[in-house]
Amino acid sequence: MPADRHKPLSEWFSRWNSPLRKFLSRRNAVAKADLDDVAQEVFLRLLRSDRMELINSPQAYLFQMARHVAVEWAMRARNRMPHDPAWLEELGHGPTRQTVVDSFLGYASRTFARDPTTASEWRALFLQATPQSTRGGGLFPVDHDQWHVTLAGVGRDYPPTDEAGFLEFARSIRSTILFDAIRDAQPTSTISAYRRTENQLRHFDDLPSWPTGFVVLGDAACCFNPVYGQGMTVAAIEACAAAAEPPRAAARRR
Numbered sequence: 535m536p537a538d539r540h541k542p543l544s545e546w547f548s549r550w551n552s553p554l555r556k557f558l559s560r561r562n563a564v565a566k567a568d569l570d571d572v573a574q575e576v577f578l579r580l581l582r583s584d585r586m587e588l589i590n591s592p593q594a595y596l597f598q599m600a601r602h603v604a605v606e607w608a609m610r611a612r613n614r615m616p617h618d619p620a621w622l623e624e625l626g627h628g629p630t631r632q633t634v635v636d637s638f639l640g641y642a643s644r645t646f647a648r649d650p651t652t653a654s655e656w657r658a659l660f661l662q663a664t665p666q667s668t669r670g671g672g673l674f675p676v677d678h679d680q681w682h683v684t685l686a687g688v689g690r691d692y693p694p695t696d697e698a699g700f701l702e703f704a705r706s707i708r709s710t711i712l713f714d715a716i717r718d719a720q721p722t723s724t725i726s727a728y729r730r731t732e733n734q735l736r737h738f739d740d741l742p743s744w745p746t747g748f749v750v751l752g753d754a755a756c757c758f759n760p761v762y763g764q765g766m767t768v769a770a771i772e773a774c775a776a777a778a779e780p781p782r783a784a785a786r787r788r
């Protein structure tokens with residue numbers, strides 16, 4: 535992309551980034567902690583546009599795009615996107631066997647204003663579940679002087695999403711240190727829950743035949759419990775490996 539194509543974008547960023555963040559913060563779809571990421575995604579999408587010169591009203595265009603990104607963002611936070619290989623079967627390449635390992639872990643998260651009066655020798659907390667206790671939780675400092683608190687339970691011992699239940703769950707973890715930190719802290723978000731945490735491997739290597747030019751990467755092949763925080767790394771490593779060796783991969787399938 536020629537460098538001068540970036541010029542209007544950088545001008546728009548300086549002019550509109552702050553109003554855009556304000557606009558997004560008024561929409562319930564975007565958590566405060568996600569504002570910067572969502573605003574950045576709007577500008578990244580603009581960067582990919584090759585018709586910027588056709589945009590007459592940057593403000594209207596940006597805000598409309600921000601509406602879409604905010605809705606997508608909220609959907610993605612709530613769901614694992616479908617990676618359904620049913621069409622492969624329709625094309626006659628056989629069903630794809632799956633292995634699923636599910637600990638039925640669910641988590642619920644909420645942000646709180648960091649309480650400066652909490653005397654602490656710790657910077658962050660992580661209380662892992664133990665064989666004796668299905669419950670755990672974490673507290674991490676995030677932007678805007680907040681704590682991001684996540685409670686988790688395995689074996690369908692899901693943390694509740696109502697205020698009292700959330701606090702009670704925090705109190706019931708094997709140490710009350712996390713509960714003590716948040717019991718009087720000011721919440722800055724609603725409570726969001728996520729339960730689709732099963733690990734899933736699709737055995738594409740079993741397919742009796744392979745469509746020409748077909749490549750499977752990322753969650754479509756294998757997705758992990760999001761709590762492991764490794765899905766993006768795995769997808770990126772796979773993409774690099776595929777880019778480095780396309781001829782060999784193609785040859786193997788012939």
Ligand SMILES: Cc1cc2nc3c(=O)[nH]c(=O)nc-3n(C[C@H](O)[C@H](O)[C@H](O)COP(=O)(O)OP(=O)(O)OC[C@H]3O[C@@H](n4cnc5c(N)ncnc54)[C@H](O)[C@@H]3O)c2cc1C
Nearest residue numbers: 611613614615616751752753754760763764765766767769
């Ligand atoms: C709640 C949650 C938290 C997570 N936290 C982390 C984390 O902290 N760290 C980490 O590394 N990973 C995390 N992950 C995992 C990470 O998001 C995924 O591993 C990663 O996004 C996989 O990338 P992907 O490109 O394979 O799939 P995706 O990111 O799901 O992208 C697939 C895209 O294809 C689109 N698509 C689907 N079907 C079609 C179709 N038929 N036609 C056109 N487009 C289609 C989808 O809309 C989607 O945009 C988390 C996942 C979840 C659900």
